[in-house]
Amino acid sequence: MSLRFVIIPVTSYQQNCSLLICEETNKAAIVDPGGDIDTILAVIKEEKVIPEIILVTHGHLDHVGGVSELAKKLSLPIEGPQQEDIFWLDAFPSQIQTFGFPHCNSFTPTRWLNDGDTVKVGEQTLEVIHCPGHTPGHVIFFHPQSKLAVVGDVLFNGSIGRTDFPKGNFDTLISSIKEKLWPLGKDIKFIPGHGPMSTFGQEMKSNPYVSI
Numbered sequence: 028m029s030l031r032f033v034i035i036p037v038t039s040y041q042q043n044c045s046l047l048i049c050e051e052t053n054k055a056a057i058v059d060p061g062g063d064i065d066t067i068l069a070v071i072k073e074e075k076v077i078p079e080i081i082l083v084t085h086g087h088l089d090h091v092g093g094v095s096e097l098a099k100k101l102s103l104p105i106e107g108p109q110q111e112d113i114f115w116l117d118a119f120p121s122q123i124q125t126f127g128f129p130h131c132n133s134f135t136p137t138r139w140l141n142d143g144d145t146v147k148v149g150e151q152t153l154e155v156i157h158c159p160g161h162t163p164g165h166v167i168f169f170h171p172q173s174k175l176a177v178v179g180d181v182l183f184n185g186s187i188g189r190t191d192f193p194k195g196n197f198d199t200l201i202s203s204i205k206e207k208l209w210p211l212g213k214d215i216k217f218i219p220g221h222g223p224m225s226t227f228g229q230e231m232k233s234n235p236y237v238s239i
């Protein structure tokens with residue numbers, strides 16, 4: 028018994044919201060509910076899981092646009108991102124304009140996360156790793172037993188996150204990937220913020236930005 032997952036692409040950005048489900052308790056974490064709340068709720072019903080917590084990788088609207096509404100509707104705590112992303116959460120009105128989003132409310136996380144923290148989903152424990160570069164407060168979630176990482180916009184299949192946003196930094200992002208993700212192992216599969224899954228080993232081999 029371990030952790031299973033369901034990927035739900037949401038918003039016009041096809042952001043990968045994911046459900047991380049503890050197979051023993053059927054409790055689920057909703058990671059990065061960027062919007063399309065009705066779609067997310069439909070999947071929760073279909074999978075017959077019990078939503079327990081909302082986890083947030085970083086403050087960009089396509090990842091957090093639905094957090095406030097979903098947290099209220101389901102009475103869920105919100106954990107993440109790391110506090111340096113607070114300026115993105117404070118900038119909801121301008122983000123709505125930039126991203127061309129429907130109106131949504133900002134939120135204050137129940138708990139800001141830091142490197143080395145852990146979060147619980149049912150009986151499963153996820154490790155929190157701070158991976159700045161795309162945004163300064165970006166975190167990823169890692170479940171060692173199932174060799175699965177949810178990495179938001181740090182790393183994609185064949186690419187990496189943008190670093191041209193305020194407080195983005197290309198060198199910092201490359202260091203985050205090489206120094207914090209690669210040591211987790213080649214066999215780690217990951218859910219990126221957008222697009223298809225891959226493994227760290229595959230990206231080490233062929234990703235033009237971070238291959239070694």
Ligand SMILES: [Zn+2]
Nearest residue numbers: 085087161180
């Ligand atoms: Zn982003």
